[in-house]
Amino acid sequence: MTNGWVDIKNADVVLIMGSNAAENHPCGFKWAIEAKKVRSAKLVNVDPRFTRTSAVSDVYAPIRPGTDIAFLNGIIRHALATGRFHEDYVKLHTNATYVISDKFGFNEGLFSGFDEATGQYDKSSWAYEADPKSQAYSVDPEMKNPRCVFQLLKKHVERYTPEMVERICGTPKEEFLKVADVVTSTGNAQRVGTIMYALGWTQHSTGVQMIRAAATMQLLLGNVGRPGGGVNALRGHSNIQGATDMAGTFEILPGYLATPRGELTNLQTYLTKVTPTTLNQQNWASMNYFSNYPKFMVSLLKAAYGKAATKENQWGYDWLPKTDGNYSWMYLFDDMYRGNSPGRAGGTEPGPEGFITFGMNPVGIGPNSSKMINALSKLKWMVVGENYEIETATFWKAPKEYGGPDSSQIQTEVFQLPCSGFAEKDGTFTNSARWLQWKWKAIDPPGQAKTDQEILARIFLAVRDLYRKEGGALPEPVLNMTWAYTNPVNPDLGEVLKEINGKALTDIKDPKDPTKVIRKAGEQLAGFGELQDDGSTASGNWLHTGVYTEAGNLAQRRNNADPTGLGMFHQWAFSWPANRRVMYNRASADKDGKAWDPTRPGIVWNGEKWVGDVPDIKPDSPPGQFGAFIMNAEGVGRLFSPSLADGPMAEHYEATEAAIENPLHAKVTSNPVSMGLLKKFKSDKDKLGSREDFPVVCTTYRLTEHYHYWTHHTAALNQLQPGFFIEIPEALAREKGIVNGGQARVTSARGSIQGVAMVTKRLRQLKIDGKQVWHIGFPLHWGYAGDPKHLGPLANFLTPTAMDPNTWTPEFKTFLVKLEKAEGKVA
Amino acid sequence: MSDASVPASAHPAAPGPSIMRLAVHREDVAVGDEIVRHRLLSRVIHWVVALFFMVALLTGMPIYSPVFGWMATLFGGLSVCRWLHAWSGIAFSVASAVMVLHWLSDMKLVPHDLKFNLVQYMQFSAAEDPEIGKYNPGQKLFFWTIPLVTLMVLLSGIPLWWPTKFGSTLRQVCIIVHDVGFIMWFVAIVGHVYLGTAAEPGTFRSMTRGTVTKAWARLHHPKWFRDVTGDRKE
């Protein structure tokens, strides 16, 4: 979230799209309700299904799954065409005025620089144009230059007329316009709108571009950085934000630093590659805060390797694992499935022979379950840390229809380690609002269950002992690893949090006055501003610095004083970065540092410094010195972003399994970069279906009653939602002879599942590009492990190996199936 | 019928046991001054019915109104009444069915019964219709009311017994029907007891000893008296 949960109450319009916030975030959703009750805010919901969110929304519009970009670009076009956008904000805080290279172009669904052979873009033509004289960014303050971002965007979205939106999304024109009117009503200084999105956007082959479109729209409406605004990702798990912050995926280190690749053989090369530079050498347009990257990285290395990390050995850079390919989910499992066979998707090393999985359920959560199950059966060993005996731990017992080998043929040795649940250990949850909130253990883990940290510590210590005794190929990363916990076998999570926050290793002096010591050796750091690149500080995650200071564990704070009246609660827990509650909050003020809306000030300039929220700018830099978006090298928000893999502006592409030809450009129907990546997946399991064989669009989702694949082990929640079902629109059910409560079968190119039909009015019949395209859906909470009365098919048995090219997130939300009436009970 | 050849009572004390022994198996026989009106089986059936009736009545009335709450104490509380009432009701219904079958032949209505006038009868002044047989039309009416009202109360009682098996509307109707049935029963039984005891002395013993006096028989059931004793019509 750019803003936070509580801040949603400050919105005038809440657009909920790509999210079923009411069902999947019921507690956070209270703030949307609060906005509605207190401010008479309009809740706008755009969703393929009429959900429990729709039920309490003021405006609902149906949409075909996977077509959100067309819808959002339609709103952007509407805003530009009607002048309902925040022009002053756009000129001040976005790159609308920036001129783009004359090599940039867009033709027939492809941006300039596309290489058909690799399926990737050469992004150099998307770059900003430098002023030939000053070498600074070339800008046109009047936004008249046809190559300025504003004009390029205008031209780009011109095709997304309400009629085109209806053709692509199936949303009747009037309903689309109603949404567009309400959303663009915030395109001014007086009103603010927010967006709540979740996996309904991320899990598409165009997922990142959907969010790009949303960000573009919000910047255009002047809604970013302001209380009540923002682009807010609702994180589905209680601590998934924390997991991501702490290197949840292979390509990032803690604090979103880049995992070094093998070719970056020394620290300097790495830092040069990853540290952004700005065209503005003068430093007046952008703080370019990421120029501090070396401080974050060196402090991280010092936290990892302690005294062993020295300037001479590049702070132990060589000991950091390097990647040689892509180890994201689908790549990893392709490697695992195909073992040593040539032409695998992921890295250059052979597929893994062992696998450790904690708090996950790979069989359930990955696309193409059959491939998951078969991949696990190729392993020599697997360690599962879990509270329950989950599908992954029992993959060798998977029902036959999943196509796994006979259990007698599986050599995988499975170890299940009983883990404590979240209430059985203390530690922090980092919520969507980026708040690190400490929670205390409620009860002891049952039986032999141990906390995750104890299990991991014991494994680590045992491995380190082996290295000590026997040596090995590269013992240093393990032998030099800092492990200074009071109880090394079961590290106290408070100590771990302290380590993440970081401390001074030697006295740190004030750069302005070297005689003054701002932080004494051994003290906890107060913020990432104190981090150094000379080895004098250690920090496990620069973003979290400030959570555990000399004042103690700030994640434990529970003071609900709210002097701003805007629900910022600065003394409640700790919000990264720097306890800031609204990111980019400089954009909440105009060029003079006054709030756009004085009733909802983010930060304001009082003549000496910025006051209000923790400023997202140098606190004493007067208005006009720095741009509001300090992490962007250019210092402004991007309506046009040259950094993504699949285009600088969002373009509508059909899903990988496309229900229709793209009405905008039939030759490039699906995301060309995603399609390029898919060429790497060549196993027999990677099948895509055609719209002729599988004419129905299908989507998957979660229910408020359940939590992922976990709670079908919980009787009280099974009671609330006892089993799997397939939601089918009434007219389609009639056509297929399916009755409510009867059985239906859904089949994709990957698999086929059966379940109880839920025939409903809540899925509308949508006309897409002149023809009838049906969409259905089902929730994903069930599997073959657990209470026999509450088993169900794995939803991802049907989903394809298809992904977003930026994040490699699977395309769970749109795929093609066929639907039939079925007899009898679920197999 | 009138083949009773038992000698008349020479010794008043002596015939007692013999008529009682006779009354075990036979009815409608005269011995001395007495006539056997109800043999033992009839009397047992009657009293079984009466017992179940009384239990059902006394367990039902405290449910009917807290005014009769004290009756529940006799059975150990209202919770006991709740199930005892249902079971005694069933038992009463079964017993009544047996009773109806048992008396079926005696209770056949004949054309002459239509001349019966209850109001006139209750004035006790007019002479008895000489054609009244073993049971007068009033008794027959009462008798035929039994299965009718029993059925009414039984059928309406079942949904009230099993709350989860029947719909709310039906149960509402049943409450009314059950209540109306109960009131009818109550009124009828008061009349029945009154006529069988205080109002017509000599009647009650027909359900205890099983016998009545010839005088009683002659008064209340002239035709039956004639049939049993062989007397001619006066």
Added chain:
Amino acid sequence: MGAIQGFEIRRSSASLRGSATQLRTLPVVAKYIDTSTCIGCKACEVACQEWNDLPVSQTEQVGTYQTMPSLQASYWNLIQFREVDYQGGVAWLMRKDQCMHCADPGCLAACPAPGAIVQYQNGIVDVDPEKCIGCGLCEPGCPFDVPRYSERTNKMAKCTLCVDRVEVGLEPACVKACPTGCLQFGDKDTLLAYGKHRVTALKEGGFAEAAVYDPPGVGGTSVITVLRHGDHPEWYGLPKDPTVPVAVSLWKRILHPLGFIAMGAALFGTLGHFMTVGPKKPKDTSTTSGGEV
């Protein structure tokens, strides 16, 4: 539980005389349900079960989001889900179903067991399982189809508005658990005023028929419900104009007095008959008539 509660009782089932001093008064409390902000999350269902120690029920997916078809003896709080055609689209209505705590409770009127159903001065209608005889007559007495009879325990059970919590100054468990604040608890007048405020907002938001459901036919209820479609309470599974069922009124108000009259008439009639007409005896009373032989 009734007997152990500290609240003064206003009315008690099947009692000849009130068990209240009628001197101690309490403000009438209410649970407020705003269906326009209810997200059907069922937190209230679980909270109810947890607080009241109710066992988990075995349910089955039959093609609905609703946990079970209707309330159970061991399930006192159920969100009812209904899909209604509305303005060319659909309205998905979710309403929390539980005891409405009528000011004029039909269950209490129908209950034959003294003190088994009581109404406290604050309007809460409670059941005392110790006194409940399991006759189930409260069920047809309820216009909202709420009380449930358990065949296993032979007792009736329903929502008590968490009277045990209310008594110590806490809100009912469902209200405590509600994440959106669509459930509120407090004194009824305040909540009615708040409800009217919400209704005004809803009307401005395009729901011209929005209303607070507080049916006068049962004297109002201590569960008041804000409905977007106030003109169609039946869309939410609420009766349009609920009253204590006619059968119960007929039974208690008419049949009972008539019954007593009939019973009295029968008894006094026979006595009168005996005194005026007297017994009918054979003229020649012999020594053997009546009495012992």
